[in-house]
Amino acid sequence: MLLYDLHKYTCSGLAKMAQIINLTLDDDLISIQSQLELTKAKRVLMIVPSNNKTLHSQVNLKMVARTAKRLNIELALVSRNVKIRDFAKEAGLKVYASQWFAKLVGFISTTESPTPTPKKVAKQLPKKSVIRKKLPEKVLVFKGEMVTIWKQLVAFLLIPILALAFIVIILAIVPQGTVTLTPQTDSISTKLIITADPNPEVTTIDRENNITPARPVQTEVTLFTEVPTIAQENAPADFALGEVTFFNRTQIEQTIPMSTIVRTSSGVPVEFLTTYTATIPAGAGQTTTTTVRAVEPGSRGNVLSGQINNFLNPTLGLISRVFNEGSTHEGAERPTGVVTENDKDRVRSKLRQLIQKQGYEDIVAGLDEQEFVPPESLLVIELSLSYNKFSGDVSETLGAEMRAVVRGTAVGTYHANQLAYFSLLEQVPDDESLLSEGLKFSAGGIQEIKDRTIIFPIIAEGVVVSKIDKARVKSTIAFMPIGEAQAWMSQNLAIEGIPAVEIRPNLLGRLPLFPFFTTIVINDVTAVSRTDF
Template identity: 35%
Template sequence: ASGEVIFANRTDQPVIVPKGTIVRTGSGVNARFATVSDVEVPGKLYAHARVGIVALDPGPVGNAQPLTINIVEGDIGYKVDVLNTSPTQGGTVRRTPVVTAEDFERLSAKLLEQLTRDAYAQLVGELEEGEFIPAQSLDVRIMSQTYDQVVGQRSAVASMTMKVVARGTAVDGKALEQLAIQFLIQRGAEGEELQIIPNSLVIHRSEEIEKDRDEILFSVQARGMVTPVIDIARLQAHLRGKTIAAAEAWLRENVMLAVPPQVSVQPSWWERLPWLPARLKVHILAGET
C-alpha cells in the first residue's frame, strides 16, 4: 500500500525529514510506513510539507484510513508532527504459487511413468515378427534429471528434464509356440504320433513374471486340437473300391480312432468307394487336449 502524509513543523527552524523515516498509525491495527524521499519542512511553526509513503508490511494491513497515521518514530518526531489526509491504498492479498519439494516428487514420478510407457512402446516397435516383451521385464533407470526451478521459487509451473535408459527381455513367440506344440503332442500314448490341427493352438501367458538377472520366468498354458499323424495317401490307396462296410472295418482295424469311422458315398445308392484316390475325401475330426 502507498499514499501521502503531511509533516508539520513543531519548531521555527527548517527541518529535513530524511527518506526512510518511519511513521505509523496511532490506533487500531498497527500499520507502519516509510517515506520514499527526503522532504524539507519550512522553518516556521506549523509550516508543512507533503511526501509519499509506502507500507512496510504487505497486504491489506497497509490500507490506512484518513487521519489515522499520526505518529513519527525516532528523534525526528520531536521536531515534526504527521498526519494523512487521505487513505493509503493498494494493499491486497494475492495467492502466488510456490514450488515445493512435493511438487518435484510428483513431477518426477509422473515423468518417469510417461517415459517408461514411451520406452516400452519404442522397444516393442523394434521387435521382429513373432517376438514380444513382457511388460514386467522392462528395466528403466534414471540417468539424469534436472529441475528448471528451485524449491521456494514463485512459479505457477514446475518443469524438469529427465533422461532414462530402458531395456527389456524379448521372447521369441514362434519358439514358444513350437515348445507348446511339442508339449501337447508328447502327451499321447507311448508310440502314438500326434500332430496339431492348424489354427487350433491357443496359448495363454501368465501375467506374473519372475526376473533373475537377464532371465525371466513365467508360466504358459497351451490348448489345441490334436490328431494322430495319418498318411492320407495310404488311406486312399487302401480304401478305393471297397464297400462302405469294408472301408469302415479296415479303418477300425488299421487306424487308432477315438470314435467309429463314418464312410459315405455320393450318390448314396452307389455301393463302393471310387477307384481313383483323388476322388476320395478324408475328413479328420480331432479332440482337444
C-alpha cells in the same frame, strides 16, 4: 537250369548307423541284453511294448542301461508307458513318445534302412545246341474240306478282338465307388516355464532347460511436467495502488518517465512504480498527477497520505518534488501455494511414470517382428533432474525436467513358441498327426525377473487329427454291402459321423470288387480346427 551265387557284403558302414530293436512281450532281461551284445551299432533305439513286464522293473532297466554303457552304446527307448518312462529317466536313458519323434529330434536318421540281406544273382548255363526239327504243317478239315492258313489266321485274330470287346463291356458296367470320411479331431495343450536370458552367450534355445535367447534394449527420454503445490500459507498477493503529484522546481517543462521509482523516506522504504509518463508544465510550482503501483505485493504497500516523498534516482529530485495527497490501497495477503519437499517427491514420481511409459512406447516401436518387452522388465535410470522452484517459494505449481535411460529385455516369441511346439509334439500319438493350422501360443504373466532374465509361462494349444490308411480301407470293404461297409468303418476307424458311400451305378448294393474302383475322400478338418479355440 539256373545256378545262384551269394554276393559277399560287409556291415562295417552300417555299424556306425543307428539300429532299431523291436522288443516283444515275451523278451526277458537276458534276451534284451543279448540283443544289445549282438548289435554292431553305436546308437540303438529300442521300441518297448507297453505290456512288456521285464522293463516294468526299475532294477531291470538299470541293468539294461549298464549293459549299454559297458558296450559303449548310446541307448534310447520308445515307450508311452508312464512307469517305463520314469524308470528309464532315473536310469539315465533317453525316452521318446514315438519312433517318428526320435527321427525328428535327430536321434536316428530319417533315411535309416535295415541291414541288407544277401542278394541272389542268377547265372545261366551256356546254352546247349538246339536241333530244330521241322514239323509237318497241319491244317483243319471240315466236312472233307481243308481250311487254308489264311482262314486259320482270321479265326485266331477274331478271338482276342471278341475278348477285348467283352472286357470293354464289363468295364463299362463295373460300378465306381466313392467313400467320404471325416477323421476325428481332438484338442491338446501343454504349459512350459520359459527362461528368457539376455546374456550374449545364450544364442540358441536350450530344450532341456527351456531357455531361450533374449536381448537387452534401452532408450533415452527427456520430459518436463508440473504438479500443483499442496501446502498453503498467507502470502503477499495483491499490489497496492494510488496516485502521486509531481511539482516542477524549474521554469521549463519537465517529463517524468513511466516506471520511475518513487518511495517513502521513513523506516524501510516502500517503493512504487509510475504506470505512465507524466509531463509537468513549465514554471516553478506547476503540478501534474500520475498513478503508481507498489513494486512488491502485500499490505505493506498501503501507505498513508504524504509518505511517498522521495525519488530512487536523486537527479529527478533536482527538477521535481513528489507527494501523495491520498493513501495507497488494495495491497493484501491471501492463502497461496508454497513449494515443499513433498511436492518435489511428487513431481519426481510423476516424471518417472511418464518416462517409463514413453520409453516403453519407443522401445516397442523399434522391436523386431515376433518380439515383445514385458513392461515389468523396464528399469528407469535417472541421469539428471532439475526443478523450476525452490522449497519455500510461493507458487501454485512446481515443475521439473528429468533425463533418464529406460532399459528392458526383448523376448522373441518365435523361440518360446518353438519350445512349446516340441513339447506339444511329444503328446501326439503315432496314429494321429498335429495340424499346423490349429496351433495357438499364448504367454502368461511374468513370474520372476532376475538380473534382466525373465521367467514366464507359455501355453501351446493344438488340434490332432486321426490318420486313415486308404489302402487298408479299400481292400477291407471290397465287395461289401454298403451297410456292412459303413458299420465296419464306424467301428474300426477313428472318424466322425457315418461314412458317406456312393456307388455309380448301384446295381448290386455292394462296393466294387476291385479296390482300385473305390475312391476314398478324406474331408479337410482345417476349417474345423480353426474354430476350436
